[in-house]
Amino acid sequence: MKENSATNFLQDFVPWLEKQGEISWMRTIGAQLPSLSPLPQGLHEKIASALLQRGISSLYTHQARAYQKARARCNFVVVTPTASGKTLCYNMPVMQSLLENPEARALYLFPTKALSQDQQAELNEISLGGAMPVRAYTYDGDTPASLRSIARTQGRIVITNPDMLHAGILPNHTKWIAFFSNLNYVVIDEMHTYRGVFGSHVGNVIRRLKRIAAFYGSKPCFILSSATIANPQELASMLIEDEVELIDENGAGTSEKTIIYYNPPILDSLQGIRRSSALESENITLKLLSMGIKTILFARSRLKVELIASYLTEHLANRFNDNSHIRISPYRSGLLPSERRAIERGLRDGSIQGVVSTNALELGIDIGGLDAAVMAGYPGSTASFWQQAGRAGRRGAASVAVMVATSSPLDQFYALHPEYFFSQKPERGRVDLNNLYIYMDHAKCAAFELPFQDSADSNFGISDKEDLEEALGMLEAEGVVRKTEGRWFWASEGYPGESVSLRSARSDNVVIVDTTNGAHTVIGEMDRPSAKELIFDNAVYIHNGTQYMVEKLDIGNRVCRVVKKDVEYWTDSIVKTDLEVLTEDDDIAFEASSLECVVGDVLIRDQVQKFKKLRFHTHENIGYGEVFLPPEEMQTRAAMFIVKPQSHAGLFLDSLSPAQAQDVLSGAGKLLKSLVPAFLLCDPVDIGMIARVKDPHFQRPALIIYDKYPGGTGLSEALPDRAKDLFMAAGERVFSCGCKDGCPSCVGADVPGIKLISRQFLVLCFAADSLLSFNEHHRPRT
Secondary structure, three states: OOOOOOHHHHHHHHHHHHHHOEEEEEEEEOOEOOOEEEOOOOOOHHHHHHHHHOOOOEEEHHHHHHHHHHHOOOOEEEEOOOOOOHHHHHHHHHHHHHHHOOOOEEEEEOOOHHHHHHHHHHHHHHHOOOOOOOOEEEOOOOOOHHHHHHHHHHOOEEEEOHHHHHHHHHHHHHHHHHHHHOEEEEEEOOHHHOOHHHHHHHHHHHHHHHHHHHHOOOOOEEEEEEOOOOOHHHHHHHHHOOOOEEEOOOOOOEOOEEEEEEEOOEEEOOOOEEOOHHHHHHHHHHHHHHOOOOEEEEOOOHHHHHHHHHHHHHHHOOOOOOHHHOOEEEEOOOOOHHHHHHHHHHHHHOOOOEEEEOHHHOOOOOOOOEOEEEEEOOOOOHHHHHHHHOOEOOOOOOEEEEEEOOOOHHHHHHHHOHHHHHHOOOOOOOOOOOOHHHHHHHHHHHHHHOOEEOOOOOOOOOOOHHHHHHHHHHHHHHOOEEEEOOEEEEOOOOOHHHHOOOOOOOOOOEEEEEOHHHOOEEEEEEOHHHHHHHOOOOOEEEEOOEEEEEEEEEOOOOEEEEEEOOOOEEEEEEEEEEEEEOOOOEEEEOOOOOEEEEEEEEEEEEEEEEEEEEEOOOOOEEEEEEOOOOOEEEEEEEEEEEEOOOOHHHHHHHOOOHHHHHHHHHHHHHHHHHHHHHOOOOOHHHEEEEEEOOOOOOOOOEEEEEEOOOOOOOHHHHHHHHHHHHHHHHHHHHHHOOOOOOOOOOOOOOOOOHHHHHHHHHHHHOOHHHHHHHHHHOOOOO
């Protein structure tokens, strides 16, 4: 997109897109002028010179305020949009302090290794320009052993990720004495990614970091930055367990951005089936690339990324013109570090024109100036949507973001309600640092790093000293710590960080090994629960566009052996889930409702029973296969919505046959689960749903929504407060869906009459007049 406006491009693109399907709505967000402040007085001349070399003679107002707060050693969080210069909010005050004090150190924490590498390039090649005597080193799993010692001893700024801090730096803090003794600043970028399970782990890692820094006599100032979320100050305070100030007035100017919400054409109007969002996204991306528009396509899973990238490459295949001189690459977790770096470099230098990515590229990695972002389905949260849309137009030029709706109820709900979409408040980020499973893991790690002391030690996040002693007593009973003269020492072999994963429910990842023609090459890894669902025996595994057939998934030895094999299909597992209620902790009553809500502990059993073979391109089912694997068990938290006896909804269900009642509850449950991410900051994979006509525990109809992580992550506790809004939105989605008897965009089932009675049930769960008021308020404009 060479022009400074998207108008010329849209004149050709929009009419073409309208012929492909339906543009539900389109909005152009106009450019805004920046609000500026002069460079701070007393700024080191080398920093000022480096800024001037980059054409920066003044600061955005939020950058100037951040500099003042950092210099006053106040903890703060900066929340401004993508490409608003958040990097300078911490780089400038940190560099100033390090130039003033030659002993001072700073730790930069990024959620991914790719971001860490990107930040080092920013510091070394641009900010420093070789003129400032401040060395910055990346210290992660890809850092060669020869550079690790140099980073520990000479690094003034050490850039890492939570995983390396957890497993590589904190357990070896005695090698970092000079660093921790002089630690002035800790920078935590992309804070909004630290939510749920991952955030709860990272909060505990920060607890351990503060504990070790205090041991060496330092108390660092924390600087956090984030994309827009509803509670940035609260989340930041929970993560570092200290007071945090908020900077959220954006002084950066914004370029023009056009948002297009596109709905694929309906293939079956009676069943409400639409053309695949993946195939439509592929088609749109091909059109953009053919027009010379550098494009990023976001897909929801690793499998879809590989499929779409393969389809795009096939369509462009032409050996006479080198695929029209267009190169496409997939980008996802599981790629080797060298593969990721090559793709990032290709996007920056222009040798790669298009990329298909999971949310791995949603964050602020510098991948050059992209002109368009295509999203194959709603990303799962408002924050993620704007992050992905913001990946286009990062060089100040106008840009386009195309959201390609799936048939899911949430996507179709937003297609009808642009006002609701744009007025939707950002979701709240939640963490639970005292989740028993997570806390005990990090208590072990903390005991390994430094002995706990009865009198002098901090409570390590627990307000009651007796609770900490009880937790340590549990570890002593387990045989991993021992108490001697008022101190708790680590008493087991090895170090516990090896067995604690920050990002998944299990740490014991399965290594994927290519054994084609006698080879033994590691091509990826996957957590154990995901492996059971994705790389079971005879599954098709796709890596960088190459197809592999799984020969053997050896769960016991955590190895999956695959061989290269071209087939005409891909595989998808069928999982059976069972649930058992363990405790009832909170009983919540709703006003004028047929429901009560119980929050408590549940036991979940997931077992993969079969798999489907789905043909490439058409996605038609061409067969099944059996899977023989043990179940996964997990104790977690759940919000259990119980239908009251003799209530309006209860009497209505009683009037139906058992089969009809189960269809109604199953359809309502599917719909509610799909819409939960609109009300809580979570991904659809973070929650599960069970619908029962007669729950064996409550002996009544129940809709049970549970956290898909051991011990829960706080989603179940937060859900009752949004229950009424959730059920209203579900009823409205059924009301506005154009299908006849249910479809994937509403209740899912294609059963005569099921749509009508499902809507009746949802209306009766809460006051009907509230639903009618909601419909009237959000009715699409004509």
